[in-house]
Amino acid sequence: MVTKTRCERCTGNLYPYEGAMKCLQCGRSFGGPEPEGLIQDRRFTRAFKVRAIRRARELGSWSRAAQEFGVDPGGLQMWGYKL
Incomplete structure (x- = not known):
């Protein structure tokens, strides 16, 4: 329900x-x-974004890394292009 x-x-x-x-x-x-x-309030700092991007590149998958970090896969991929 x-x-x-x-x-x-x-x-x-x-x-x-x-x-x-x-x-x-x-x-x-x-x-x-x-x-x-x-539960911590996550303001996405540069260090957090860099860590998430690095993990995504290690895994070879934006969506798997996004699941681990609890963020949107599209947003994570966008950070990867900007940083």
């Missing part, structure tokens, strides 16, 4: 999961076993 509530990170739909809410797109949990205090 999907609710009308949206994820703060990716605006995906949330659904009930183990006594909490979980995002269908990025998998982030809200209010359950993962305390909100442990």
Whole structure:
């Protein structure tokens, strides 16, 4: 059962999961076993972008690296062209 509530990170739909809410797109949990205090607000710094790009080039896949870092694959690829 999907609710009308949206994820703060990716605006995906949330659904009930183990006594909490979980995002269908990025998998982030809200209010359950993962305390909100442990979730860091990610402002994408240059160091973060460089690390993500380096990992994408190691893996040979923008989408796999984007999944690891929790970012959009298109955005990650765009960073690769700009940096």
